[in-house]
Amino acid sequence: MPESERDDPGSAKIYQMSVVQVCARCASQWPVAGAPAQWCPRCHGVLLSPVDTRRPAPTSGRNFRWVARSPYPPVSHRRSGPPRLGPTPRYTQNPQWGLLDPLPPKPDERVGRVDVAADLAPTLLGCAAVVFGMAAVAEMFRYGLLVFNRTRLVDQLTLGVSDAMVWATQLSAPMVALAAAVASVCWLVVARRRVLGERGLADPRSPRALAVGVLVPGVNLVMPGVFAAELAAGDSRTIALIRVWWASWVLGGILVIANLLWRERDSPQAQADGVVLAAVTALVAAATAVLTLYVMRRIDGRDLFGRPRRVTRWVIAPSPEKVAAS
Structure with a gap:
């Protein structure tokens, strides 16, 4: 730091205000007053490491990196050596797949x-x-x-x-x-x-x-x-x-x-x-x-010609006098 800046207390304040932390969620900038903070006061997002705004870093020199992690548990290493042989497969009944299907039961001829x-x-x-x-x-x-x-x-x-x-x-x-x-x-x-x-x-x-x-x-x-x-x-x-x-x-x-x-x-x-x-x-x-x-x-429920028989339903109709009175 130059001597003029070191002797001038205002310049030190400006220097301190130039170091900020950027929120990874809302992109708000928060000045660093002491130790770096971890959470954003506005949206409670993660704050990145302090950055000097007077010295913008190039794109390749960012102070963070993306890390991809698998959501699945880690795969255990397979055992070395030949696999163990299990018992020979067998069927307790005739399998239902394949080209040879069981014959249908013989109907009763009588x-x-x-x-x-x-x-x-x-x-x-x-x-x-x-x-x-x-x-x-x-x-x-x-x-x-x-x-x-x-x-x-x-x-x-x-x-x-x-x-x-x-x-x-x-x-x-x-x-x-x-x-x-x-x-x-x-x-x-x-x-x-x-x-x-x-x-x-x-x-x-x-x-x-x-x-x-x-x-x-x-x-x-x-x-x-x-x-x-x-x-x-x-x-x-x-x-x-x-x-x-x-x-x-x-x-x-x-x-x-x-x-x-x-x-x-x-x-x-x-x-x-x-x-x-x-x-x-x-x-x-x-x-x-x-x-x-x-x-x-x-x-059999049919008429003489073999067609389905229609059921006739008789309904009692009111007399014309009652219809006219109503």
């Missing part, structure tokens, strides 16, 4: 066949209704030829067509009816399992008992209605439909027995009456097939 046959029941019932309708037409056509033959001769070609129609329907109708009956038994098994399962109950009747009640002659005039009524769940409309179907089913069985007994008569009039009886039986059988399909659709 249940699958029953379900497939149950799905075919509506189609077979529709075919039975068509075949029995054609049988009724064939029998009525033959009866018309009998009436026509009372006064005139019938052409051989027309008679051959009539015989072909009668024989074709008489052979195909029983086979289609038997297939529809077996499919209906399968549908009954599946429907009872589903409906009773929704109620939290188990079907007390075995599939064999259901098959015997539907397919055995004589017994099948009573038991199918009982089996179907157990699925109605108190629905009055479904119960009424089942009663109509049951009546047509019993009537069809009575007509089949009457046809078998009527064929024992050999007179021409009896044979002509037998043709009419066969036509009526075929019509009743066609109607029974349609009603059977309708009962199935009703229990």
Whole structure:
């Protein structure tokens, strides 16, 4: 320090005021009166080391430096030497990754066949209704030829067509009816399992008992209605439909027995009456097939054509006088 400055006390004060500390946060400058401070009085930031403002330091000569520290703990040094070998990996079960997946469980073929046959029941019932309708037409056509033959001769070609129609329907109708009956038994098994399962109950009747009640002659005039009524769940409309179907089913069985007994008569009039009886039986059988399909659709919650059934809600409307008064 020069001698003039040393002798002048004002110059010493100026020298002291020229040394400041800069705040690293707010950049405020605070004069150093004694020992350097550490925290900024304004923002409590960190104060840098004292700097002489009369002698600005170059950029490369700053009195602070940035230090970067990792937020993670220091990594310990790895042990030298070969790694230790652990136990051999093994699986307690088949792993779920890879190209080889376990085979799916083999389905129960018996249940699958029953379900497939149950799905075919509506189609077979529709075919039975068509075949029995054609049988009724064939029998009525033959009866018309009998009436026509009372006064005139019938052409051989027309008679051959009539015989072909009668024989074709008489052979195909029983086979289609038997297939529809077996499919209906399968549908009954599946429907009872589903409906009773929704109620939290188990079907007390075995599939064999259901098959015997539907397919055995004589017994099948009573038991199918009982089996179907157990699925109605108190629905009055479904119960009424089942009663109509049951009546047509019993009537069809009575007509089949009457046809078998009527064929024992050999007179021409009896044979002509037998043709009419066969036509009526075929019509009743066609109607029974349609009603059977309708009962199935009703229990499944659908209409006759297989569409979801719409529920009609009746609401009591006020009278016009009350509406006008309000």
